[in-house]
Amino acid sequence: MPFNETDLRAIGLTLRLAGTTMALLLVLCTPLAWWLARTRSRWRGPLSAVVALPLVLPPTVIGFYLLVALGPNGPLGQLTTALGLGTLPFTFWGLVLGSLIYSLPFAVQPLQGAFEAIGERPLEAAATLGAGPLDRFFTVALPLARGGFVTAAILSFAHTVGEFGVVLMLGGNIPGVTRVISVQIYDHVEALEYTQAHWLAGGMVVFSFIVLLGLNLTRRARLLP
Amino acid sequence: MHLSFKRLRRILGALTLTFSSLHAAQAADVQVAVAANFTAPMQEIAALFAKETGHKADLSFGSTGKFYAQISNGAPFEVFLSADDKTAARLVSDGKAVGTTLMPYALGSLVLWSPTEGMVDGQGKVLATGTFAHLAVANPKLAPYGVAAMQALHKLGLADKLQSKIVMGENIGQTYQFVHTGNAQLGFVALSQVMKDGEISKGSAWRVPAEMHAPIRQDAVVLVRGKDNPAAAALMQYLKSDAARAIIQSYGYGIIE
Amino acid sequence: MNEESEGINARLVVQRRTFTLDVDLQLPGSGFIALFGPSGCGKTTCLRALAGLERANPGLVRVAGTTWQDDTAGIWLPTHQRALGYVFQEASLFAHLSVGGNITYAQRRVRPGARSAAAAPAVALERAVNLLGLTGLMDRRPATLSGGERQRVAIARALAAQPRVLLMDEPLAALDAGRKAELLPYLEALQRTLAIPVLYVSHALDEVARLATYMVLLDAGRVRASGSAEDLIARLDLPLAQGDAAATIVEGTLLRHDGAEHLSTLAFSGGELYVTSATSRPVGQRLRVRILARDVSLTLARQSGTSILNIVPATVTGLREDSPGQWMVALDAGGARLLARITQRSVHVLGITPGRTLFAQVKGVALLE
Numbered sequence: 149m150p151f152n153e154t155d156l157r158a159i160g161l162t163l164r165l166a167g168t169t170m171a172l173l174l175v176l177c178t179p180l181a182w183w184l185a186r187t188r189s190r191w192r193g194p195l196s197a198v199v200a201l202p203l204v205l206p207p208t209v210i211g212f213y214l215l216v217a218l219g220p221n222g223p224l225g226q227l228t229t230a231l232g233l234g235t236l237p238f239t240f241w242g243l244v245l246g247s248l249i250y251s252l253p254f255a256v257q258p259l260q261g262a263f264e265a266i267g268e269r270p271l272e273a274a275a276t277l278g279a280g281p282l283d284r285f286f287t288v289a290l291p292l293a294r295g296g297f298v299t300a301a302i303l304s305f306a307h308t309v310g311e312f313g314v315v316l317m318l319g320g321n322i323p324g325v326t327r328v329i330s331v332q333i334y335d336h337v338e339a340l341e342y343t344q345a346h347w348l349a350g351g352m353v354v355f356s357f358i359v360l361l362g363l364n365l366t367r368r369a370r371l372l373p
Numbered sequence: 374m375h376l377s378f379k380r381l382r383r384i385l386g387a388l389t390l391t392f393s394s395l396h397a398a399q400a401a402d403v404q405v406a407v408a409a410n411f412t413a414p415m416q417e418i419a420a421l422f423a424k425e426t427g428h429k430a431d432l433s434f435g436s437t438g439k440f441y442a443q444i445s446n447g448a449p450f451e452v453f454l455s456a457d458d459k460t461a462a463r464l465v466s467d468g469k470a471v472g473t474t475l476m477p478y479a480l481g482s483l484v485l486w487s488p489t490e491g492m493v494d495g496q497g498k499v500l501a502t503g504t505f506a507h508l509a510v511a512n513p514k515l516a517p518y519g520v521a522a523m524q525a526l527h528k529l530g531l532a533d534k535l536q537s538k539i540v541m542g543e544n545i546g547q548t549y550q551f552v553h554t555g556n557a558q559l560g561f562v563a564l565s566q567v568m569k570d571g572e573i574s575k576g577s578a579w580r581v582p583a584e585m586h587a588p589i590r591q592d593a594v595v596l597v598r599g600k601d602n603p604a605a606a607a608l609m610q611y612l613k614s615d616a617a618r619a620i621i622q623s624y625g626y627g628i629i630e
Numbered sequence: 631m632n633e634e635s636e637g638i639n640a641r642l643v644v645q646r647r648t649f650t651l652d653v654d655l656q657l658p659g660s661g662f663i664a665l666f667g668p669s670g671c672g673k674t675t676c677l678r679a680l681a682g683l684e685r686a687n688p689g690l691v692r693v694a695g696t697t698w699q700d701d702t703a704g705i706w707l708p709t710h711q712r713a714l715g716y717v718f719q720e721a722s723l724f725a726h727l728s729v730g731g732n733i734t735y736a737q738r739r740v741r742p743g744a745r746s747a748a749a750a751p752a753v754a755l756e757r758a759v760n761l762l763g764l765t766g767l768m769d770r771r772p773a774t775l776s777g778g779e780r781q782r783v784a785i786a787r788a789l790a791a792q793p794r795v796l797l798m799d800e801p802l803a804a805l806d807a808g809r810k811a812e813l814l815p816y817l818e819a820l821q822r823t824l825a826i827p828v829l830y831v832s833h834a835l836d837e838v839a840r841l842a843t844y845m846v847l848l849d850a851g852r853v854r855a856s857g858s859a860e861d862l863i864a865r866l867d868l869p870l871a872q873g874d875a876a877a878t879i880v881e882g883t884l885l886r887h888d889g890a891e892h893l894s895t896l897a898f899s900g901g902e903l904y905v906t907s908a909t910s911r912p913v914g915q916r917l918r919v920r921i922l923a924r925d926v927s928l929t930l931a932r933q934s935g936t937s938i939l940n941i942v943p944a945t946v947t948g949l950r951e952d953s954p955g956q957w958m959v960a961l962d963a964g965g966a967r968l969l970a971r972i973t974q975r976s977v978h979v980l981g982i983t984p985g986r987t988l989f990a991q992v993k994g995v996a997l998l999e
Contacts (some may be wrong), residue, residue: 218556234506237551269718270725272716274724275709277710277735278791280710291726294726316543320509320541320542321541335515338438339514340438
């Protein structure tokens, strides 16, 4: 397999980025999805729409505005500088931030759906058996929403692996730091290095296929008693 | 009055004939693929071209690498204005372009620029001091401006020292974006990007002397598809005209005599 | 310890879209208390408000001496802090736990005021499991159980939580006739053995007639009548003495047995009744029997040469049309109450009017407990 050293570094970096993004999304999106699933506040609609925005906005647009906002002249960049963190573009954590936004709906929506599917009844039953609100969440809601977690994890991971536009704008193509597989393939194509491009792209297709097949199988397995 | 179908066909036929002969006597269209960095000057040139010759140039802008792939796979372009010399020559050797029409249309000028006043001095000494976090350079694998920038850095003996500070833009456009948004404090961009009315409009810059790097030659060529199109030949001719050259230079490009 | 502090006191006002629930309840501290009424009359709302699943406003709830809600004193215990057990209409078992896991769920969650009097949690659990016949099902998953089995698990689960009161919201409503018949004996067993009050919501008269010791009739959010089950079901002015399930309860003492013919004699205030399934009971025991209105016919003169054994003198106290062509007649037999359902024609021909003395012929007598 003609993967050169930069290709391998790109693969490792991509997996690290996707894994970090997935883990953070699961932690951050669980309370958000829970609130969206159960609230009757009038902010539910608008907030759901905001969560879904990354589905609709072109990734390069997201990336570009993040580049501006996180730069030294932008509001977020000034915040990070004030906190002593410097600016985020061209850093791994800048990519993580971009990926969090880019893959947000892929984590929130399956989780929200799973929480909604639980309904009120199991939680009311748990309350009548002496379980307080946090207890109910951890011992009843989470286990019953397990399927949603699996879907959210797999989708947000796979989606981040395929991320291109946001990374392109925000990354600066630094080997080992921001040069991910998708950018590497793009570079190969632009430089007319088609063979390497084919290998990397083929690898990505195989990977995605395995991931999605696995997702399908776990879903089916859970439907059977 | 009842218009029979036969009569209708005859009338339509006559009209079509008239139109096409008018067309042939008049202007032709030409499909042109243009390197993204040459967008602004080409739009001006195309406007004048239409006024003077009556021919209409339909312009598409994009990256050179993408155009190569598209042209190789049958994209309907007739003339190609590349950002470098390599790609146009490659299309000729691939048999997709007419070798005899290959010619340079502009010379790129490299400039080290920062939007901050006083950041870059007139001799580029700021590079040696290394007092900046990020230096933006176009990816040398993809963009001739990147190649030229790295050549200049090597000439200055600073390529290794500054390696860790370099961030690469996919193309000269993105490189400019990095500098413009302040994420890179300074960067090697095209003169045409920062030039306005013959002056560098804001910030501070060092115009990199031409000797510091191989010339950034931008070549144009007529593609196989357009070889019989009179508008294609006319456009190539027009690019060498005084009017076109004046526009090209006003945007900070050099011309080849 | 007076009656009131051990029972259930509640004053609840809940706004609903189509009506307002406004009730004042003083319920006994033991027995099967039926909340009965047509669909949409607020019985479920009432139960949920007692449990704290919905908030009455204003509301006052005191159970077994503990105040769960008192708006004037700013007291509000959330549901999980109330020592109650709740059985929903659709079992609502936790799908991710086994039957055993469901039942032990409450064990680690002790509520203030839980019935520690009922010995250790392990014992409470075992009793619940045995009572409901679940020993063989402990490792099964809820999805593999029948509707009736699921409800039994739900009941056991609620009991394992050592509640002070068991609330049941139409637990048989979602079951078909076969499952209902399967589950009723378990409910009857519960009714006999539980020391805590059971608040049972239902719109099905036959369930209530079999199980209730105390009843509250609700209609459009208000209490229409409340009292001992025996008293309420005998009243013609209430929707209880209607149709096939109409019945009365008579109490008496077992006088003697006739082993050869498998008959026992029950002495009550209006005379004697022959009962068929009491031969195992000790003489002298006080028994209660249920007599269905459709099993009682009337005759002006005492019949002879008839297969009906039980013929008692009675006086008509009232009558009312039950359905087209059928009338319900209320009778007093020496203080005991009877209902008879007869045809309209017979009402005319026999001249049935309040005060008329005649004989009631009782075809079937069902032993209670």
